Amino acid sequence: MNRKWLTAIILFFLLTANCLPIFGGHSAVAETGGTEINASTVNVRTGPGLSYSVSGSLAKGDKVTVTGQEGDWLEVQAGDASGWIASWLTSSSSDNAAAQKAVSSVDRLNVRAQPELSASVLTQMNAGDQAELIGETGDWVEVEFRNTRGFVSKQYITATKTSTENPAPAANDVSSFEIAVSALNVRKKADLSSDKIATVHQGEVYSVQSLQGNWVEIRLSADATGWVYAFYGHLSDKSAKSAASAAAETVTVLTAGTNLRSEPSTASGVVSRADAGDQLTVIDKQGDWYQVALPDGQEAFIATWVVTAGETAIAQKTTEKKEASRKAGTLNGLTIVLDPGHGGRDGGTVGVRGTTEKDLTLKTAEALSHYLRSAGAEVIMTRQSDVYVDLRKRVSDGHQVAADAFISIHYDAIADNSVHGFTTYFMHSYQQQLGEYVNAGLEGKLSLDSRGVRNGNYLVLRENQQPAILVELGYLSNFNEERIVTTSQFRDQAALGLYTGIINYFDAQLGQ
Template sequence: MKKIYFPVVGICILLFSILFIPNTSHAEQGEIYEIGEIILNVRSEPSSSGKVIGQLVEGNKVEIFQKKHGWAQTYYAGEEAWIAAHYLIPVSGKSQQAKTDRSNEQVTITASNVNIRSGPGENHPVIASTDSGNTYNIVKTSGDWHNIELTNGNTGWVASWLTNNGTNNNAAGQSKKQTNSVKNTKKANGTLNGYTIVVDPGHGGKDPGAIGLGGIYEKDLISPTAEAVAGQLRSAGANVIMTRSGDYFVTLGKRVAISNSYDTDAFVSLHYNTFPMLSINGTSTYYYSDKDAGLATKVQSAMASTVPLASRGSLQANYKVLRENRAPSILMELGFITNPNDLAHIKTADYQNNVGQAITTGLQNYFSE
């Protein structure tokens, strides 16, 4: 009798644990988060030594089922996977995931060579392309993306800011009509009359950029600098488009899309630099290809003769906002906010105005050739 009793008890306990004890490691429904890092490794276990089984990119949304020792559990390619929890941004409520039914509306494309994607985001594959002037029926909208009905009966997603019906289609509230009005303005050598310049203040919103001495954020220094630059350019006759006009987050893809949606003559991205060694200082201008090199040289030369910081020259770099931009494009590092001398200048209105003057002069010299 005893030989039967213990196995029976063991089986009963096992059945009870399976049927009545909840499985806490795999919740049926998790919480939605957004990836806040440019590239985030997906690992097989909650450890930095875990095998990398894939990668997620900034803006991707994931469902998290549990957190453990700074790691968050999700699923990747059907398998349990882990990602670093401190790179996750909570998506509050279901409203951000909701897709609004807009089946009675139409949308017109306002830019050339616009990608149509399989889903609402730049991480989804491109399935087709379209051009300015084409009109489509809207099926639904998700965030900044419209799901449109294609001529072959299928549907695809387009960025709303590249249409006449979107949150950022006028590039931070600026009218496309203003850009069109300068197309017929004579572009005179030595002036910026008739030229459209896109000014791109780096970072913003949830992305503070680099952190300098005293905990100062790069984004908080870039905003007044960008305003000073835009003011100088407008005074010289340029039509200025800002990729953002306040403290909010704009993806790299959207910055490029804004530039490509206008008849842009030059794109200037503004940043401040950092380095662990406090002695490193100076300004630099980056370009991607030969079409950008001349612009970088002219602007950096003007910086060297206008601002009181050392010049580190013009350098080649593979930045997305340069690589995917159709216009001549540069990315400027306007000084090191980890260098005491640089930062003392950078924080002043005089320095920011001098940066605006240097960029204006550099552009004038570039367009005069």
């Protein structure tokens, strides 16, 4: 009887062995295709992207046959099993030496010591920064950034594989460059160590001025150019003008009294004004500006952040602000936008004790809103719950209501856990005075050291036409400071300091 059962079990395994999935483990694959795995472990996914579920894995040295490709993803087969793997984790006989890169899609992306949110922050990447991509672990990718090796959340990076196999086309063969990654740094010179002067985004098309090796010089505005790495976009002989027109035939104005300017700059003269709901025909796109045709035949420039692209766009009309009499110590008739940093899938930094920045910023903004409303201000929150809000949408919220002040609230972190204190940032000269008053208000209420008022090239400041500041209310990377800033008493004092600075700023304007 036992012998019969043993025979049956052996026959079962012999019959089913060929049905087992090849990608089920880390064992070597028998298939001898032309593509080889060059990372220690590579996940096989059900579709071409990091968001697809993992169906198996492959080990370094395994060989597979490529049956298809979509972007940077390869559809592969080994035996009877198939799936998708990242091309930047493979090599083939036809490949030249290739650099595997992870490009950050957001500012202040934490690089952590381990693939978990509770791990310490080693350093941070900004939008467009590039790191060497080493491997993938669950929802994390391992990278090496500026000689620091760590892990970043895969949802905030664009992975790409670069190659030097094909020579760059001649400059006279191309006229436009379309950005292919979420965010890309524009540099002053054709060198990764050169100063960053701007950030461009996926889908934007720019005129090509010249080529230098693997670098492309693009025109950002009428009087500014910069250099981007050619691997992160597409060169084309299609003009930037036609590309921009194809992307948006018309734009719809969001705010009454929007300025139409003679040049793509907020410093240029105003040639006309548009009302909310007006639709304008796009002629060209230069960086963050549309060149549009006016009804009287003139041409002008309008900022991308005050319009919605598309012929069927619905105008978001805003009511005219009514002037209200205001006395010192009150905020009657003023509109203030509060911007609790991060939210939703963007958690911001995480403290050494596990505090999540996005939770603190929302609680602090809520505390501040009570003070402001009690003084008569209309308060607009860019988010009121744990949701993700795009940075440009946050800025647009302020523009649509013609905000009198825009306050972005954050908490800081850095690899050096001895750094401490709060900092106030501004970008444009018309924002500096607000920053100085608010920083002084915080100095009078907080026990933390002040790091002063500084210039900060943050998108919510850079693209903001309103008096806008960004405050970093302490370092979560400092153990003692994290303990302090997570208390309700600190949040109330921080809110009171911000409120005091805002009141003093507007009171000073009454005498002008």
